[in-house]
Amino acid sequence: MDRVRLIFDSSSSRGRHGQRMLLLGGGGGGGSSPVFGGARSALAAAEGANKRRPFFTSPEELLEEEYYYDEQQPDKKRRLSPEQVRLLERSFEAENKLEPERKSELARKLGLQPRQVAVWFQNRRARWKTKQLEHDFDRLKSSYGSLLSDHDSLLKENDRLRSQVISLTEKLQSRTAASAGAAGIAGTKSDVQAAASVADPATLAVQTKAEDRLSAGSGGSAVVDGEAAKQLVDSSEVSYFPEGYHCMGPVDGGRVHSEEDDVSDEGCNYYSDGMFAAEHHHQDEVDAQLDWWVWS
DNA sequence: TTGTGTTTTACGACCTCC
């Protein structure tokens, strides 16, 4: 009690920066610690019950701290000086975790309590993490943007191919109708298909692709199936992104390459599980449409 | 000057690791 008053009496005002902290408040979260005991009650009496409690844990500790905080205004939270912050920043850049020796050394150099140094590092790591999250968010956003434009161009390509199929089908139908009329016999569906494969290389190409797809279940296809791609991605050893995100290469011809195609993250598009499912679903839809056009 | 939003400092609660 006497010690606390003694320190208060020795305090004096200083400039905004370069001030040292005498008293720090009691936990923002509310709960007041029962640890402080006599010194705290003295402070409460002197400063009012709603003030933050000092962080010193005992009057003995207060005695020690007097050397550090001998010229400080009482009961005020002080910012660290630019010089102190500079040194802390440099130290943080070198290593963002704080071993006890380094903490004591820094505290000694800066004229701070080791506890203050530790808290500063904790807060600094939190700020760094926030920045990282923002950075990750920006990356995901731009990734999503490029996926969206890929998706749009695929839709256009799909439309173009669809009209092509329609026009070829019409041509084929008129041609077979003409030849049937000439022969006086109506052709069957298999006749039409047979005629198409001979008459039209474009239709033949579409049919061939469809057959390839039917036989792809054996794993003979060079194109990685959606689920297989997901497995490949999931089995990759190290990912910058947290669990639940999948790196997938640029979309190529309506197919999505797996991460294995390119070991680096360059050009990767990151999907969350949900996005992956949606994209996979979209792939299925495209496949279904293609099948419908081929076989109907 | 004052009201308001942001940043910084500090804490308690809880978690993990040794």
Place this chain on the structure above:
DNA sequence: GGAGGTCGTAAAACACAA
């Protein structure tokens, strides 16, 4: 169990527009 981490939050300090 203790040390040190993260997370969420309070409150002081600060910045800035009106």
